[in-house]
Amino acid sequence: MGSSAVSRIETVDRSAPSIADEVAAIARKELAPLAAEIDSGAIYPDELLRRLGGVGAWRSHLPENGAADLRCAIQSIAALGEVCGATAFMAWCQNTLVWYAANSDNPRLVEKFARSFADGQVLGGTGLSNPMKSLFGIEKLKLKGRKVEGGYVVRGALPWVSNLGRGHFFGSIFEREDAPGETVMFLADCSDPAITLQPCKPFLAMDGTGTYGVQFRDAFVRDDLILADPAGPFVKKIRAGFILLQAGMALGLIKDCISIMDEVDGPLGHVNRYLPQQPVQFKELCSELERETMALARDPFNPGETYWRKVVALRLRAGDASVAAAHAAMLHCGARGYLMSHRAQRRLREAYFVAIVTPATKQLRKMLAED
Ligand SMILES: Cc1cc2nc3c(=O)[nH]c(=O)nc-3n(C[C@H](O)[C@H](O)[C@H](O)COP(=O)(O)OP(=O)(O)OC[C@H]3O[C@@H](n4cnc5c(N)ncnc54)[C@H](O)[C@@H]3O)c2cc1C
Numbered sequence: 001m002g003s004s005a006v007s008r009i010e011t012v013d014r015s016a017p018s019i020a021d022e023v024a025a026i027a028r029k030e031l032a033p034l035a036a037e038i039d040s041g042a043i044y045p046d047e048l049l050r051r052l053g054g055v056g057a058w059r060s061h062l063p064e065n066g067a068a069d070l071r072c073a074i075q076s077i078a079a080l081g082e083v084c085g086a087t088a089f090m091a092w093c094q095n096t097l098v099w100y101a102a103n104s105d106n107p108r109l110v111e112k113f114a115r116s117f118a119d120g121q122v123l124g125g126t127g128l129s130n131p132m133k134s135l136f137g138i139e140k141l142k143l144k145g146r147k148v149e150g151g152y153v154v155r156g157a158l159p160w161v162s163n164l165g166r167g168h169f170f171g172s173i174f175e176r177e178d179a180p181g182e183t184v185m186f187l188a189d190c191s192d193p194a195i196t197l198q199p200c201k202p203f204l205a206m207d208g209t210g211t212y213g214v215q216f217r218d219a220f221v222r223d224d225l226i227l228a229d230p231a232g233p234f235v236k237k238i239r240a241g242f243i244l245l246q247a248g249m250a251l252g253l254i255k256d257c258i259s260i261m262d263e264v265d266g267p268l269g270h271v272n273r274y275l276p277q278q279p280v281q282f283k284e285l286c287s288e289l290e291r292e293t294m295a296l297a298r299d300p301f302n303p304g305e306t307y308w309r310k311v312v313a314l315r316l317r318a319g320d321a322s323v324a325a326a327h328a329a330m331l332h333c334g335a336r337g338y339l340m341s342h343r344a345q346r347r348l349r350e351a352y353f354v355a356i357v358t359p360a361t362k363q364l365r366k367m368l369a370e371d
Pocket of ligand 1: 093126130139159161162203211245356357363
């Protein structure tokens with residue numbers, strides 16, 4: 001290992017706890033009072049997301065000298081997820097957008113966007129669900145593009161993209177109409193009049209996440225918005241990071257479900273002890289998942305097939321564990337958790353999202369079955 005790589009890791013090790021600690025403090029003081037309104041869709045917390053960018057929440061995973069460390073980003077997402085699953089998801093969206101821009105080989109794109117995404121001045125997300133499903137033979141690509149002077153013209157629609165609004169950007173992939181089978185990854189600019197955001201019908205949870213259906217009506221995508229052409233090798237490079245960052249959503253949610261179970265132990269422990277799943281088991285499971293996540297998160301560019309399968313398997317376990325922990329929290333709470341005002345029912349609704357957001361449980365199982 002060269003001396004620059006050593007100093008990079010040392011720098012990350014020193015700074016990682018302080019960013020995650022600052023994020024945790026903001027989560028407790030500023031996010032907690034907003035969680036119910038975010039959950040109901042009354043607010044989309046763009047100011048809070050920018051403020052988190054100000055303390056470095058979206059920049060700790062920036063690659064340096066060909067390596068990257070996702071541990072601090074995952075810990076920060078988990079800290080937000082302990083308080084609000086929707087905000088943890090928006091944090092994943094923003095971190096993923098940063099991940100795309102920082103890994104692009106297009107110098108004009110990097111110069112124009114990498115810093116403003118990482119600082120949170122510009123917000124956004126990722127429209128990669130459909131491409132990720134398409135890569136594994138689940139559905140066809142929904143966006144089509146054709147080469148023109150200075151860029152591509154893109155048409156089609158994506159049913160859901162989150163952390164969006166005016167002035168926001170997101171990464172996605174289209175298939176070339178003029179070169180069938182070839183794909184290009186690009187940034188979509190939500191301020192482009194040829195790109196329209198359509199509000200979605202209310203969801204079970206995640207309504208405050210700025211989620212829209214997005215239509216491209218022959219939108220011109222300039223060369224400086226191209227993340228990777230062709231997209232294939234780039235997707236291979238960013239895919240482990242895309243998935244590993246989602247572990248933060250699961251870890252935060254599971255930790256809060258454990259707290260919920262602990263909170264009712266005083267009044268209800270005498271009968272809750274007959275339930276098959278106890279907080280101590282989830283504490284062990286959570287520590288195990290956290291350990292595995294942190295080990296994989298140190299090496300997101302690892303090209304090995306064994307590494308990739310470990311990432312996919314971990315993601316599957318994280319989704320399963322989220323649903324199991326939220327289910328157990330509901331059973332431990334009893335009638336208390338059945339009140340709409342109690343967060344146990346919110347955690348249950350959020351847990352299902354961890355299990356269905358791409359790559360969903362069924363896709364992960366397909367990937368592991370076929371690899
Ligand atoms: C709140 C929310 C936020 C999301 N944010 C993002 C995001 O930021 N970026 C992103 O890329 N993806 C996003 N998604 C999509 C998500 O990642 C998954 O792709 C989605 O939950 C479905 O995944 P699945 O594998 O279970 O597919 P399935 O649900 O099994 O299948 C998906 C297919 O079914 C079709 N379909 C879905 N609903 C209906 C319906 N009501 N009627 C008819 N057809 C339907 C879709 O067009 C799609 O082709 C979001 C989804 C939700 C619910």
